[in-house]
Amino acid sequence: MRHAAHLHVSEGERASVGTQVGESLWPPVAAVIVFLLLNVAVRIGIPMEGVFRTPWLTPLLEVLLLVALVTADPTSAAERLRRRRLALILVGLLVAAALWATGVLVSDLVRGVGVSKDAGDLLLTGAIVWLGNNLAFALLYWLMDGGGPYARTRLEVPVDLAFTQHMSPELATPGWGPVFLDYLHLGFTNATAFSPTDVMPLTHRAKYAMLVQSTVALALFGLVVARAVNAFT
Numbered sequence: 101m102r103h104a105a106h107l108h109v110s111e112g113e114r115a116s117v118g119t120q121v122g123e124s125l126w127p128p129v130a131a132v133i134v135f136l137l138l139n140v141a142v143r144i145g146i147p148m149e150g151v152f153r154t155p156w157l158t159p160l161l162e163v164l165l166l167v168a169l170v171t172a173d174p175t176s177a178a179e180r181l182r183r184r185r186l187a188l189i190l191v192g193l194l195v196a197a198a199l200w201a202t203g204v205l206v207s208d209l210v211r212g213v214g215v216s217k218d219a220g221d222l223l224l225t226g227a228i229v230w231l232g233n234n235l236a237f238a239l240l241y242w243l244m245d246g247g248g249p250y251a252r253t254r255l256e257v258p259v260d261l262a263f264t265q266h267m268s269p270e271l272a273t274p275g276w277g278p279v280f281l282d283y284l285h286l287g288f289t290n291a292t293a294f295s296p297t298d299v300m301p302l303t304h305r306a307k308y309a310m311l312v313q314s315t316v317a318l319a320l321f322g323l324v325v326a327r328a329v330n331a332f333t
Contacts (some may be wrong), residue, residue, distance in 0.1 A: 165190040194236040226324035238287030260306040291317035
């Protein structure tokens with residue numbers, strides 16, 4: 101009955117918990133802004149016939165996600181639900197855009213066209229696509245796990261993802277709960293190890309999200325690095 105487990109608190113404490121933001125939204129906002137700036141710089145610097153068939157779609161989605169994160173009243177339950185649904189839609193589109201960019205880049209590599217003809221452009225494009233995948237999946241894990249950052253403040257056991265502090269409570273500080281930076285770390289470690297490291301997926305949706313991300317990362321590493329080495333030599 102893990103999904104139904106909640107903290108046993110008094111009515112006053114429950115009301116207090118219900119009005120908390122759960123965690124600061126500035127880390128995900130800062131991460132999206134940094135990647136947005138990198139995205140814009142790459143789209144200006146690399147010819148449009150490369151991997152980016154719709155060059156300004158992803159930055160537009162990122163701007164919309166920023167608006168969804170920084171607007172609305174976090175103390176209102178209805179506003180929190182509305183914002184989470186909107187953020188999930190936008191993050192889903194970001195994941196789809198990241199997967200599309202990966203597919204186009206792999207197609208260019210196989211056919212020897214676009215950015216694959218220049219080792220420098222290829223490495224830069226591969227890096228931005230890889231970073232985009234990692235950020236998109238980190239945001240997905242953050243919004244998906246346990247119903248999102250607000251709902252997780254009421255959980256006493258993990259739902260979708262079990263962190264080290266969940267499995268070894270003696271290592272955690274009292275009241276510890278995962279925040280966005282933990283999910284960002286998960287996104288990068290899953291993309292570099294191609295498998296779970298210190299975070300274990302507990303549900304099918306978590307397992308298959310991690311499977312898709314690690315498969316995409318493996319394809320990017322294998323093809324981009326191999327093609328770039330061949331171009332340099």
